[in-house]
Amino acid sequence: MLNLNIRHEIKLLSRNYWFISLTIVLAALCLYSGHNGLKHFERRQVDQKQAIENHQEKEQLLQEVALAVSKGEEHSLSFRLSPTNVAIFTGQLATMPADAISKLAIGQSDLYTHQMKIAANEDLATLSFNELNNPVQLLFGNFDLSFVLAYLVPLLIIAFTYNLRSQELESGRLKLLASSPINTNLWLLQRFIIRFLTLAFILLFTIVGTIFWVGIGISGELYVFLLLTFSYLAFWFAISYLANILGYSSARNAVSLLSLWILLVLIVPTIINQAANTVYPMPSRVTLLNEIREIKSELSKKQDQVLDEYLRNHPELIRKEGENAFGYWQGYFASQEIMEETLSPLIGKFDLQLSKQQKWVNSWGFLSPTVLFQYGATQLAGTSSLNYNDFKDYIKSFSLTWRAHFMPFVFDNKSLDINDIDNLPVFEYRKSLNFSSVFINISVLLIISVLLAASGLILEGKRQIIQLS
Amino acid sequence: MSRHGQFKWMFGIVILLSAVAIFISHKQWQEKSLQREQAEEHAKELWLAQGSTNPHNAAHYGTFAFKPQFPLSLIDPGVEKYTGVSVFLEAHSRNEADNVAAADQTGLSRFGDLTPDFILLFIIPLMIIALGHQSVTREKEQGTIRIIKTQGISSKQLIWGKWLGNFIPIAVLTTALFTLAAVFIGEFNWKLLVSMWLIYLVYFAIINGITLIVSSLTSNSGISLVTLLAIWIGSCLALPKVASSYVNEKYPYPTRQEFESAVAEDKRKGLDGHDPWSEASKLLEKETLESYQVKKLEDLPFNFDAFRMQKGEEHEAEIYIKHNEKLKEVHKKQTKVYQNLAFLSPFLPTRFMSMAIANTDYATHWNFTDVAEKHRVEMQRILNGNFAKNSKLGDWNYKADASLLSEIPDFQFETPAFEEVISANMGNLMILGAWLFVSFGFLFLASTRI
Numbered sequence: 001m002l003n004l005n006i007r008h009e010i011k012l013l014s015r016n017y018w019f020i021s022l023t024i025v026l027a028a029l030c031l032y033s034g035h036n037g038l039k040h041f042e043r044r045q046v047d048q049k050q051a052i053e054n055h056q057e058k059e060q061l062l063q064e065v066a067l068a069v070s071k072g073e074e075h076s077l078s079f080r081l082s083p084t085n086v087a088i089f090t091g092q093l094a095t096m097p098a099d100a101i102s103k104l105a106i107g108q109s110d111l112y113t114h115q116m117k118i119a120a121n122e123d124l125a126t127l128s129f130n131e132l133n134n135p136v137q138l139l140f141g142n143f144d145l146s147f148v149l150a151y152l153v154p155l156l157i158i159a160f161t162y163n164l165r166s167q168e169l170e171s172g173r174l175k176l177l178a179s180s181p182i183n184t185n186l187w188l189l190q191r192f193i194i195r196f197l198t199l200a201f202i203l204l205f206t207i208v209g210t211i212f213w214v215g216i217g218i219s220g221e222l223y224v225f226l227l228l229t230f231s232y233l234a235f236w237f238a239i240s241y242l243a244n245i246l247g248y249s250s251a252r253n254a255v256s257l258l259s260l261w262i263l264l265v266l267i268v269p270t271i272i273n274q275a276a277n278t279v280y281p282m283p284s285r286v287t288l289l290n291e292i293r294e295i296k297s298e299l300s301k302k303q304d305q306v307l308d309e310y311l312r313n314h315p316e317l318i319r320k321e322g323e324n325a326f327g328y329w330q331g332y333f334a335s336q337e338i339m340e341e342t343l344s345p346l347i348g349k350f351d352l353q354l355s356k357q358q359k360w361v362n363s364w365g366f367l368s369p370t371v372l373f374q375y376g377a378t379q380l381a382g383t384s385s386l387n388y389n390d391f392k393d394y395i396k397s398f399s400l401t402w403r404a405h406f407m408p409f410v411f412d413n414k415s416l417d418i419n420d421i422d423n424l425p426v427f428e429y430r431k432s433l434n435f436s437s438v439f440i441n442i443s444v445l446l447i448i449s450v451l452l453a454a455s456g457l458i459l460e461g462k463r464q465i466i467q468l469s
Numbered sequence: 470m471s472r473h474g475q476f477k478w479m480f481g482i483v484i485l486l487s488a489v490a491i492f493i494s495h496k497q498w499q500e501k502s503l504q505r506e507q508a509e510e511h512a513k514e515l516w517l518a519q520g521s522t523n524p525h526n527a528a529h530y531g532t533f534a535f536k537p538q539f540p541l542s543l544i545d546p547g548v549e550k551y552t553g554v555s556v557f558l559e560a561h562s563r564n565e566a567d568n569v570a571a572a573d574q575t576g577l578s579r580f581g582d583l584t585p586d587f588i589l590l591f592i593i594p595l596m597i598i599a600l601g602h603q604s605v606t607r608e609k610e611q612g613t614i615r616i617i618k619t620q621g622i623s624s625k626q627l628i629w630g631k632w633l634g635n636f637i638p639i640a641v642l643t644t645a646l647f648t649l650a651a652v653f654i655g656e657f658n659w660k661l662l663v664s665m666w667l668i669y670l671v672y673f674a675i676i677n678g679i680t681l682i683v684s685s686l687t688s689n690s691g692i693s694l695v696t697l698l699a700i701w702i703g704s705c706l707a708l709p710k711v712a713s714s715y716v717n718e719k720y721p722y723p724t725r726q727e728f729e730s731a732v733a734e735d736k737r738k739g740l741d742g743h744d745p746w747s748e749a750s751k752l753l754e755k756e757t758l759e760s761y762q763v764k765k766l767e768d769l770p771f772n773f774d775a776f777r778m779q780k781g782e783e784h785e786a787e788i789y790i791k792h793n794e795k796l797k798e799v800h801k802k803q804t805k806v807y808q809n810l811a812f813l814s815p816f817l818p819t820r821f822m823s824m825a826i827a828n829t830d831y832a833t834h835w836n837f838t839d840v841a842e843k844h845r846v847e848m849q850r851i852l853n854g855n856f857a858k859n860s861k862l863g864d865w866n867y868k869a870d871a872s873l874l875s876e877i878p879d880f881q882f883e884t885p886a887f888e889e890v891i892s893a894n895m896g897n898l899m900i901l902g903a904w905l906f907v908s909f910g911f912l913f914l915a916s917t918r919i
Contacts, residue, residue: 032711036714039714039717039718043721047726050727051724051726051727054730108579111551111569112572113724113725113726114724115724115726116726126567128565128567128569129572130553130569130572130725131724131725132565132722132724132725132728132796133551134716134722134800134803134831135548135551136548136713136803136807137716137717137803138548139547139548139550140709140710140712141579141709141710141713142714142717143710143713143714151702151706152702152707155702159695250691251690251691251694254694254695255599255694258694262595266591267486267583267592269577269580269581270580270581270583270587271583273574273575273577273580273581273582274490274493274582274583274584276574276575276577277497277574277578277582278493278496278497281500282570282573282574284501284504284508285554285555285567285568285573286504286505286508286533286535286554286555287504287507287511289508289512289533289555289557290508290511290512290515293512293515294515297515297518297530350573354573354574357574357575358575361575365577371577371580374580375576378576384576385574385575385576
């Protein structure tokens with residue numbers, strides 16, 4: 001029976017105009033969204049390369065000047081070797097390189113910047129990480145593969161499968177089959193499985209095709225991405241199966257599945273988001289601005305005390321007795337550090353609130369499989385808000401290293417020489433991947449799918465008993 | 470229809486969602502408004518607290534311009550979440566608006582917020598489809614269409630009756646939502662609120678028309694529903710994203726880094742108010758001496774240091790204008806694409822009109838940053854003017870009287886008049902009108918085919 005069933009189903013599908021056109025639509029959507037992801041990635045690469053080149057030019061100039069000075073020559077730009085000049089005007093470049101897998105999910109990468117100049121005079125409290133962009137684009141979002149998979153493919157699954165059982169009932173074929181010596185339930189189950197496998201195969205084929213087309217190398221992350229995708233799609237398969245088994249009319253199946261889609265994909269995420277913002281509201285940034293200024297002006301009033309306090313914390317910077325008469329920059333950096341220490345509880349509130357929001361979203365996200373998928377996908381792609389928070393933390397801690405590196409020079413009033421120029425601290429961002437949270441999402445999706453499918457099977461078994469009795 | 474269980478449920482859910490959305494939006498709106506008012510006052514206090522100080526020190530100390538919250542942003546927050554709300558006004562540089570709310574939220578914020586505009590733009594259209602997709606097909610399926618026809622009712626009457634029957638509850642719901650929002654907002658411009666309400670009614674009329682066209686042309690409710698949902702997803706979800714990806718590929722913005730380094734490059738080439746040794750400074754020196762017919766800078770009737778600083782400021786302001794104009798060119802091209810695509814989806818013109826009326830669109834934001842920049846330039850002019858007039862060359866220890874600080878006017882940002890908003894969005898309005906007209910036209914055609 002299985003053999004016959006497979007052949008029957010394949011013939012049915014291959015002659016089904018609806019099925020073929022939807023397959024073509026699916027392929028087109030995947031390829032087009034892949035193309036968008038690819039273009040976004042390429043632009044990110046080009047921008048980053050440009051920024052790196054610009055910075056290298058600056059560094060080169062610095063090296064030329066240092067070389068000339070080391071040879072004892074006069075150079076009109078020798079002031080560029082002063083520690084404050086190097087620390088502020090040359091600065092260092094912090095970059096967040098793009099992973100090839102980010103072509104699949106643009107995520108938050110259109111909102112945040114990926115290259116930033118680190119300068120010792122920047123206040124960490126007011127660093128802006130936003131990329132220049134048309135806000136309308138941010139509002140609408142991107143048409144990338146993760147959008148197609150999260151929003152559109154579930155609809156295609158529903159369209160393919162909502163009436164598998166009801167159609168047989170409505171066309172009267174089920175009665176005809178019941179009169180023949182086969183187990184109709186088994187026959188139906190086989191049909192489901194064949195239909196699902198065909199669809200899953202087509203999806204796999206188009207998704208993998210898109211992945212190769214945009215050029216993503218095979219990696220652990222890619223496998224996990226595929227696993228995540230299919231766990232998410234398994235949910236929709238399972239829910240559609242259950243709707244079929246519940247045995248209402250085709251029209252009712254369609255309406256209830258689509259309502260569920262609207263609820264889970266569209267409404268629940270916005271409610272969770274709004275709730276997170278309401279339960280854990282962010283403190284006001286505009287209020288913070290003024291608080292920063294107040295602290296700054298207070299510190300500038302008691303400049304001498306500030307320097308004393310600073311030197312107490314940094315005894316290594318104290319020079320020979322009687323020589324501690326420092327100028328503007330020493331005072332500047334001293335008050336900068338003290339200001340940041342004073343501000344850190346205020347800034348901490350923002351981070352705390354954001355992490356609370358994140359926790360809220362993580363725990364309530366289980367209400368919507370779409371949220372689980374989107375979170376996992378952007379994390380794998382390295383474009384989730386968590387990745388950008390990491391990048392921010394890297395920048396903040398590197399900024400401190402960068403500043404601290406120059407303090408001995410500043411307090412010695414000593415310019416940098418060629419050796420010092422070669423040994424400046426270098427920024428490096430490493431994408432940290434929290435596989436465990438992605439696997440939790442995958443497991444939750446799979447468990448829900450299995451539960452749904454199992455309850456469908458149990459229902460089906462019960463029906464058989466009723467039919468027999 | 471009122472006896473239809475599905476309908477009651479849907480109505481109930483949408484009313485509940487709207488009430489929650491309005492309530493939460495109102496709460497957040499009030500909080501933000503208060504925060505901004507307080508911040509504005511506080512910033513002014515801090516500015517004045519500088520007391521007697523060197524004008525240029527004051528210029529570096531700077532102050533903030535805060536974007537006010539507009540009443541109708543309660544209904545449609547538009548792009549507010551993605552644009553900054555404060556601009557730091559200081560000497561020598563035009564700063565970008567800062568403190569973008571979306572950057573302080575989790576990644577989930579990209580799914581959207583439960584705000585009234587979300588319900589108006591996405592949920593109510595779905596409701597129209599759910600209510601109307603079977604209004605004609607069911608008559609066909611149940612055969613009641615023949616009975617209706619025997620009663621002497623023409624197809625045209627039937628369709629328009631159905632159209633009205635479907636539209637009236639939606640219009641009532643919309644009106645209720647706007648009334649509720651109006652009660653919460655309290656103070657607002659009636660013209661704006663009414664025109665926003667009308668825009669949404671037109672949007673719903675278009676969708677209602679499309680729903681009935683599809684329902685009349687298809688033979689069964691299932692196909693009608695699937696077709697309508699495909700249209701909804703295409704025009705409300707997919708097309709805006711396609712548009713944004715396309716625009717981003719075709720007319721990309723420079724990155725912040727590129728933009729800033731281009732500005733820095735231009736600044737370096739020109740006059741730096743703090744650098745008396747640059748070529749541009751020497752040239753200015755020569756020209757000034759010549760025009761005042763004196764030999765030494767000391768003989769000028771004003772402090773040349775401050776004068777040079779003002780000239781540098783003017784030069785830098787021009788650079789900023791030049792680069793921002795370039796950015797605006799890109800923005801204009803992008804907007805053009807969105808507008809062209811609006812012919813494919815009634816969602817787009819409605820989205821843009823609604824934001825524009827609520828003063829939460831990108832144009833308002835540009836306007837705000839431009840006004841802030843003008844304010845900054847004016848501030849520098851007053852401060853440098855005082856410095857030049859009342860001190861001598863090299864006198865960096867000069868302190869102006871504290872009253873100078875209060876000479877700087879308060880930052881004021883007025884929204885454009887109603888007529889200006891409408892005329893700036895004439896394109897969108899026309900497209901929306903065209904959609905309404907065409908949907909009625911097709912509905913008329915469809916009514917002949919039942």
